[in-house]
Amino acid sequence: MAPRNTQPCRNVLETIGWTPLIRLNRVVDGARTPVYGKAECFNPGGSLKDRIGVAMIEAAEGEGRLGPGGVVVEATAGNTGVALALVAAIKGYRCIFTVPDKFSQEKIRLLKAFGAEVIVTPTALPPDHPDYYLNVARRIAEETPNAILANQFYNPANPEAHYRTTGREIWEQTGGNVTHWVASAGTGGTLTGVARCLKERNPNVRVIAGDPIGSVYLPYYRTGRLTPGGPYKVEGVGNDKIPSTYDLSLVDEMRPVTDREAFLMARRLTREEGLLVGGSAGLIVHVAVQVAHEVDDPSAWIVALLPDTGERYLSKFHSDEWMRENRMLEAERVTAEALIAEKEAGTPPLIAVEPGATVRQALGLIDEYNISQLPVLSQGDCVGSVSEATLMARVIEDPGVLDQAVENHMDAPFPVVESHVGLESLTKLLTRQNPAVLVRQNSAIVGIITRFDVLRRITGIGRSTL
């Protein structure tokens, strides 16, 4: 492994930037085009915003607007707040943030952990409402002595920081071979700064933006008109207005992404690549993987932005319960038909006997297929069942039973379900009294599902491992 951090740091601010560029191997689903993630969760504040936290504060200091005893105010979705609070902690400034209430509790607690003051504002307000989070921040900055508004949506230090750092890093880390830059815009600072830097060095670099459905960027990009936005759940990207930090002329292509697509990919990045990332990373990688398949060129080099750590969303899309509540994780629908198809190799879908078969024949089948019970079928209908336990007990009592017909030793018939019935209904039918269920398709009984089949599906434990 290449040595990292070989020099001691004077303070935590020196650890900002030079985040790793990490190859994505599994979520690309076999695409030949290499896709790399710029893993901004490696910044000390856990997101790409650390870069602009330093840049905006130092720009204000440089312009003489911020000095000892100063206050930094911002309307922030959280990550910019963490970044500003982290820098303010080192430099000794007070921080006040306004945060819309759609943002996760983890993010708000995090800001407070760094010593910031947080004012939570309602999300469902029009941008011209006095309590809209940006307006509240502006008012506080105006009314508080020695305060500056970091103003990330209109501060040129934002895209400039990414031009200087993120863009240059990507150029160097890819040895100048980057061909596609895939990102998504909140303020647009990252997308813009990096795109400007890369296109300056190679005008052929394609810039592709993902945008959450509901954000105004995509309709504006396509039509040039600002239309009202809609709700969406991915945090940190998309917008309800066009800020000055976003230079849309640098974007070669913009694609819509649903919350569900974004969150499912963020979860895959975590489980399949070991990268615990936020929903915006999922959104961006969803687009990057589409592009990778379309480009289909092993010599191309796609760089996708991974804006922040997923630790801030553990109670949101990283939680199965939350995903289910929001109808983004369909309960996997396992049908009776699917369970029959999953039976262990060599096991026929249905083993049955006729009423006139002997107990000896029935026990022979039970033994041969290592099963516990058999349905008794007469002209395609289930007229009863026989179980190993009952038959054995009777044979032990009277060996003559072996040559008697099973119809004289039957238990109740098994219930019959249609093949499209789901696992939940099957589970309810498989009770103490009912060890198995028969499956009907097009009026014919085509298979049997036993408790073992369901157990194997739920736990992965098969009869042979029990």
Ligand SMILES: Cc1ncc(COP(=O)(O)O)c(C=O)c1O
């Ligand atoms: C999680 C997350 N992703 C992406 C972004 C977008 O970055 P930018 O504002 O540079 O467009 C942000 C910005 O807040 C963010 O918090």
